[in-house]
Amino acid sequence: MEEGKITEYNSVSSLKLQGKGGFRATSFIFGLLGLENMGFVAVMVSFGLYFSFVMGFDLSGSANTLTNLMGSTFLLSILGGFISDTYINRFHTVLIFGPFEIIAFALITIQAHYKSLQPVCLEPNCISGKKAIFFYASLCCFALGGGGVKGALPALGADQFDQKDPKEAKALGRYFNLLMFSSVIGGAFGVTFVVYVSTVNAWWKGFLISLVSVTLGFIFFALGKPFFRLQQPAGSPLTRIFQVIVVAINNGKLQLPENSEELYEISEKESDSSQPKLAHTKQFRFLDKAAIHPKTGEPTAWTVCTVTQVEEVKVLTRMLPIIASTIIMNTCMAQLQTFSVAQGYRMNRFIKKFEVPAPSVPAIPLIIMCILIPIYDMVFVPFARKITKHPSGITQLQRVGVGLVLSIVSMAVAALVEIKRKHHSLKDPLHPIHLAWLGFQYSIFGIADMFTLVGLLEFFYKEAPVGMRSLSTSFTWISISLGFFLSSVLVDIINSVTKKRAPSKKGWLVGLDLDQNNLHLFYWFLAILSGLNFLNYLYWASWYKYKTDENVDPKTKPNLGDSIGLSKSVSVSGVPLLKPSESAVAMPTINESSNGPTEEANENSAAANRG
Template sequence: MYNYSITPHGLVLLVISEVTIPLKHRTLPFFLALYIINIGEGGHRPCIQTFAADQFGDHLPSEKATKRSFFNWWYLGIVLAGTTATLIVPYVQGKYGWGWGYGISGVVVAVALVVFLAGKSTYRQEAPVGSSVTKVAQVVVAAFKKQRLSHENRFQLCLIEAGESSQAMTRNLAHTNQFRFLDKAAFIDEIDMSLDKKDSWRLSTVNQVKPVKILFRLIPIWLSCLMFTVVIAQIHTLYTKQASTLNRTIWSNNHELQPASFQVITGLTILAAVPIYERLLIPTAKHLTGNPFGITMLQRIGCGIFFSILTMMISALVESKRVRIATQHGLIDRPKTTLPMSVWWLVPQYVLMGISDVFTIVGLQELFYDQVPEEMRSMGAAAYLSIVGVGNFISSALISLVQVITAKHGDEWLKGDNLNKAHLDYFYWLLACLSGLSLVFYVPLAKGFIYKKLQSDGEVMII
């Protein structure tokens, strides 16, 4: 995923950086500011996208169709802001100081907050429905307590309880036979019959069980997409290390681009690809498939995973060429010497990374918004974001594991001090193979996935 992070703690760091304070006294406020932004991001990111999508009503066909395009343009706006920040903020920091860079970021977020609050009276807001996490936990615990209960020795189903509105019933989810063990949470047994008051940790309604089934249905998809986020994590680490060894001069020998600046190529690719996808690929796909949305959300995610495999293959081939040039010019043992190879050789892998982002990241955003119950959409957004977070942890763990294993055999793949003597291309091939396995795992899951459906009026539920 294209990484974006405008720092609301910028003003705090501006003050810290501009005042002469001993290092030991600067460390605590600095990390405190970082922790504050992490807490803010954790509450902000899962909610803001869901809140924005909720402004389009599902009950109006025109707005429901527009919502499918919303996720494309939403991501386009994020990438546009991230690309602009990547170009402007580092320049300001390098020319005028880090304090100015952080200060600009803080002011921008403050202005955004004012604009957001100015429109408060115009927003559609869903009524609070309580903790979704607690409701899910209650269904799972109730099903576990009744795991020995069979269909024959139950008395009846708990269909509805006091407090469930008729409006909620009109948008009742259709029943599925997947994860039937969860149905036992709604079975009424002797203990339930003996209680004066319903125990929510022993008995759930059928309507409470159905949303949990939907969440369980998404878990395999979540797992199968982890490898994709491992691949995109390389854009901020190993790609930058590659760029640092290549010739980055442009226009004249006096001007050299920073290695991290090439991440902008991925952002620019996304800015170009989203309109093409929206205005060209979707209409073409509609004509070919007959699907009113062009392709399904899961097909879109699968396309992105395929492009991520292709990205790693191209990255491996370019890295092999880089090492060959280093060998031919006798620069293997001179890691700080710029190789006579243009950094623009890396452009294809940055571009492919952007294309895979447009397919998979936007597809995941839409899937985890659309396929969870309405009252759990913030949880769905958090689940999507957790794929990215866990993928980054797996990437770090995989790099450490590869280092340990290859070091034992005397031929390290990822030498930190000399990339010319490393085997970064081997690591890229490894990621391509692992991504291929994840795609093999993903395809049958996607084919067997049952999309969320609402129960029709008058339809009889059979368990």
């Protein structure tokens, strides 16, 4: 390894002496996330009504446009994750995509301010011509900028903690909780103050506040560069994946050795000591054929792969069912940001003489989460940690499972509330029920999101190979993205099917009048679908095997069976909703650095180069 390639690295210990990393560095990430999310969430919850009343969309058109925008934003996080893993470090990736988000807010503000840029519609969904180009250009910049930032930012913050250090291993779990907390704080301010300005004063004024907030957030973030532990990208993770697949296919006719130790692996002297070797697992045995050593010729990247490289692909493959099992929950979340806001518009929104803007309804779960996240982090996690010996208190898959159960409850409650709202509105339209009724479904789902989102981010970061952590954490956003896209598809399918089947020949979700729709049936449908999805998740969570490193000191490695009375299986999955992962328990002693090569590795490399 050449010295020029490791100039941005330092050993963890020397970085600590220089004051790099830790919560001092992540405070700049929390600041950016709070300010950026204040604008992001305010715009997202406002767009439902803005698209209907200003841009001329009907109810389903507005909902689908919003969910497609959200889906595209989260989907493009994969681009930010890939670039930061392959070409540019995570810090600079954020700064590259940030300006696109700023431009988007500027374009949205300009179009909301000038009537000449807004459509005059005699029928729904009439926007066209230059106005449509201006409108969709702002949405494209919004998706590209917001998605790229989300793809790199969480992993950058997690890089500031050394998983070899027991204290920093615990701090990593707290980091993800604080990441959620800062996001919630910003979002709560956005859906109260900023949304109030948008709906009561003028749309463009609220969007302008969001523009200023996001711009200040990126400026503040840029000032934190001296405090970050920056990692150089490790090369294209896709190339490593394709190599395993191609070599496994080419070796398809070869027989696997009976002893897995005969599979190809680079020795300690030849390998980069900063990259931990992964232990062989028995799942996906076909991929093991990529590690069969060729009988003739020298091994090359496209003729044989190491066991570690094969296991990296296995890890990513095992993650796919987990991603798929959380999509339905995010489809439910999409409804709370579209149809539930429309519900709030048809309800009594007065608190004494103050009228609450309908898009401010999501403030209810955000405020509750502002209270619960510190309690969870400071009370529940230390208590659970004493019982489970897990640095995060409970495993990430357990946390996700709790969130999925709560999302089912939330949709069932949403259906009951809509039944009550619709019945009362048809009976006495001049005196609708109070907005506070929506607080039940929002609060339950807010708690569900607190468990699931943080659990997924931490799960994908810890389980991912070192060189794929941005890409892997993007899987969380991909799940959200697919959830929003699925929401649009389900709305269209439900409308199409019910239009043919219903006696009225009208779809469940057609038009702007909720009293003439059957939104409650749609919520019941999502509750049932979520229940089936949870059973699917239980199966895959039980099947999942956590990755384990070979570089674990057997003297210091804790015995799960002795410590908490569980099975002593080496590759712990058992039932992950009941059992903690061995890799997580043993994390403090794993000889892994998430912060680049150590000084010892640098010295060995330099000595080899001199030799």
